[in-house]
Amino acid sequence: xxxxxxxxxxxxxxxxxxxxIKCEQNLGxxxxxxxxxxxxxxxxxxxxxxxxxxxxxxxxxxxxxxKSPDKAHLNLHINSLELGDSAVYFxxxxxxxxxxxxxxxxxxxxxxxxxx
Amino acid sequence: GENVEQHPSTLSVQEGDSxxxxxxxxxxxxxxxxWYKQELGKRPQLIIDIRSNVGEKKDQRIAVTLNKTAKHFxxxxTETQPEDSAVYFxxxxxxxxxxxxxxGTRLTxxx
Numbered sequence: 099x100x101x102x103x104x105x106x107x108x109x110x111x112x113x114x115x116x117x118x119i120k121c122e123q124n125l126g127x128x129x130x131x132x133x134x135x136x137x138x139x140x141x142x143x144x145x146x147x148x149x150x151x152x153x154x155x156x157x158x159x160x161x162x163x164x165k166s167p168d169k170a171h172l173n174l175h176i177n178s179l180e181l182g183d184s185a186v187y188f189x190x191x192x193x194x195x196x197x198x199x200x201x202x203x204x205x206x207x208x209x210x211x212x213x214x
Numbered sequence: 215g216e217n218v219e220q221h222p223s224t225l226s227v228q229e230g231d232s233x234x235x236x237x238x239x240x241x242x243x244x245x246x247x248x249w250y251k252q253e254l255g256k257r258p259q260l261i262i263d264i265r266s267n268v269g270e271k272k273d274q275r276i277a278v279t280l281n282k283t284a285k286h287f288x289x290x291x292t293e294t295q296p297e298d299s300a301v302y303f304x305x306x307x308x309x310x311x312x313x314x315x316x317x318g319t320r321l322t323x324x325x
Contacts, residue, residue, distance in 0.1 A: 129311055139301055141258065141315040154312055188257065192311070200246020200265070200307035205257040 101125050102206035104189045110212045111179055118175045119209045121189030129153075130172035131190040131203065132164060141188070147172055148194070179213045186210050216241060216308040220316030227294050228324050235319045237304035238286040244306040247280060247287045248313070252301045261302075262289070291321075299323045 104121040111117050123130060131154075132144040146154035147166045161177045176183060189206040217240040227233045239247075248263035264271045264278045264287065271278050275294075280287040291298055304316040 139252075139318045139320075141303060141318075143312065143314070146311055148311065194311060200244075200248075200313075201311070202248065202260055202263065203313055205259070207257050 102189055102191055102204050104187075104206040104209050106209060107207060108210045108212075110214060113179055113181060113213055115179050116175070116177045117179060117211070118173055119187055119189075119211075120171070120173045121206060122171050123189075123191040123204075123206075124170065125191055125193070125204065126170075127191040127193040127204075128169055129192045129194055129201075130166065130169070131192075132172065132174050133188040133190060133205075135186040135188060135208070137185070145172075145174075176211075179211075181213050184211055184213045216312070216314050218304060218306050218314050218316040220304050220319060222319060223317065224320045224322070226322045226324055229296060230293055233289075233291045233294055233298070233321055233323075235289045235302055235304070235321070236286060237288070237306075237316050238284075239306040240285070241306070241308050242282075242285065244285075244308060246307040246313075247278070248305050249276075249278060249289050250303045250305065250315075252303065252318075254300075258303060294323045296323050296325055 102123045129148045131146045145164045149169045150166045163175045166172045186208045190203045192201040192203045220237045245266035250258035251261045252258040275292045277290045301318045305313045
């Protein structure tokens, strides 16, 4: 029944490794996002896809590569992990409405990434 | 630039009293202003939102006010309860699909 689900929930890995976080939404939304929440709790947008197409790409190292095989899935792959990548990564989705800007974003439960 | 400032960063309130959190935004074109509550270890969840065509919206103990001229909006929680303790985030839209969040307010309700 979970609307936005992401796996894994917890991930501990060594510096230099490559890891992926998967996200799926069953809300039928067209837009999906990745947000990063650091230790100070700041929520920063990383990427946004609309119907499999990249529409927002913030200043994120190109070690981070999102992939959207279909509009219900948005995965995040991270190469050569660094200590500073440790954070909570939230997947989210929303549904654009014709004639209305600004739409409610629904978050997944988060993936706690710790790089050691 | 796309900026949302939020104050205070921490707030302690006696149970039963009111709490107010304020945000300002930079883009006069922003027209959607949601508030999210994040409990410890959980996801942010929408608690109330307001669009620019109204100045105030209320839902039980929670209300949001918007001043478009001054580009600021506020969250008001009345008759606070222990379960209101959480981190609260304001946000504003920049362009249709981009929400920028404030830096968060950690609200603690003192029993």
